Amino acid sequence: MNCITVNNLNFSYPGNVKVFHSLNLSIGNGDRAGITGANGAGKSTLFLLLMGLLEPRSGSISLWGKKIVSAKEFREARLKTGFLFQDPDDQLFLPTVEEDIAFALLNRGVSRANAVIKVDRLCKTFHIEHLKKRVPFHLSWGQKRLVSLAGALVTEPELLLLDEPTAGVDDEVIDIILDYLKDFRGTMLISSHDKTFLDSLCTSRHRLLNNRLEEC
Numbered sequence: 208m209n210c211i212t213v214n215n216l217n218f219s220y221p222g223n224v225k226v227f228h229s230l231n232l233s234i235g236n237g238d239r240a241g242i243t244g245a246n247g248a249g250k251s252t253l254f255l256l257l258m259g260l261l262e263p264r265s266g267s268i269s270l271w272g273k274k275i276v277s278a279k280e281f282r283e284a285r286l287k288t289g290f291l292f293q294d295p296d297d298q299l300f301l302p303t304v305e306e307d308i309a310f311a312l313l314n315r316g317v318s319r320a321n322a323v324i325k326v327d328r329l330c331k332t333f334h335i336e337h338l339k340k341r342v343p344f345h346l347s348w349g350q351k352r353l354v355s356l357a358g359a360l361v362t363e364p365e366l367l368l369l370d371e372p373t374a375g376v377d378d379e380v381i382d383i384i385l386d387y388l389k390d391f392r393g394t395m396l397i398s399s400h401d402k403t404f405l406d407s408l409c410t411s412r413h414r415l416l417n418n419r420l421e422e423c
């Protein structure tokens with residue numbers, strides 16, 4: 208079964224900024240797909256459409272074999288999805304790092320005690336235990352990236368949509384992210400300009416060019 212199916216998707220931003228014309232994408236369950244494309248090609252826009260945070264002009268998005276149209280259907284799909292915004296400042300909003308990482312767990316009804324265990328485990332994996340009591344807004348760019356990534360992964364989602372997870376982080380951190388994602392058993396769609404990173408992780412690569420996606 209496919210995890211993600213996009214059919215004939217058309218999307219423009221207001222002001223007639225055309226981003227997608229008849230875009231098609233097919234990602235199987237358990238696939239690890241990379242997306243590349245020049246600045247402005249539409250990688251982030253595609254993620255926002257898949258999350259239901261933007262509305263296509265026409266075409267369809269199906270997740271786990273079911274066409275997703277209404278806000279309620281997107282909300283339900285988001286519960287099974289870990290999404291990393293390209294800009295961590297769009298993601299982090301709570302007063303401390305540990306609350307921010309725990310947010311999605313608590314939102315899904317996980318008890319505070321269990322949330323603390325999961326947050327601590329992930330902070331240890333990502334070497335960010337020392338940041339737990341810090342204010343996310345005050346962190347460095349790379350630290351923010353790791354904290355927002357931890358927030359996207361902490362629920363152990365079935366689908367990961369990661370928009371440039373390695374942008375602005377150092378080599379040691381890239382290795383930590385890579386090790387973690389290599390053990391991830393769900394489906395992944397990852398945008399990146401880092402082709403080495405995608406090559407070490409992904410089973411397929413797609414390129415956004417001229418408003419469409421091509422497998423490469």
Ligand SMILES: Nc1ncnc2c1ncn2[C@@H]1O[C@H](COP(=O)(O)OP(=O)(O)OP(=O)(O)O)[C@@H](O)[C@H]1O
Nearest residue numbers: 220221224226244245246247248249250251252253
């Ligand atoms: N809110 C917006 N309003 C109008 N145009 C937008 C908006 N957001 C993005 N765009 C435009 O849509 C196009 C696709 O942008 P998008 O951010 O999806 O590209 P990207 O592939 O993620 O680029 P990058 O590699 O720089 O992150 C660009 O031409 C961009 O200028």
Ligand SMILES: [Mg+2]
Nearest residue numbers: 250251252293
């Ligand atoms: Mg982008």
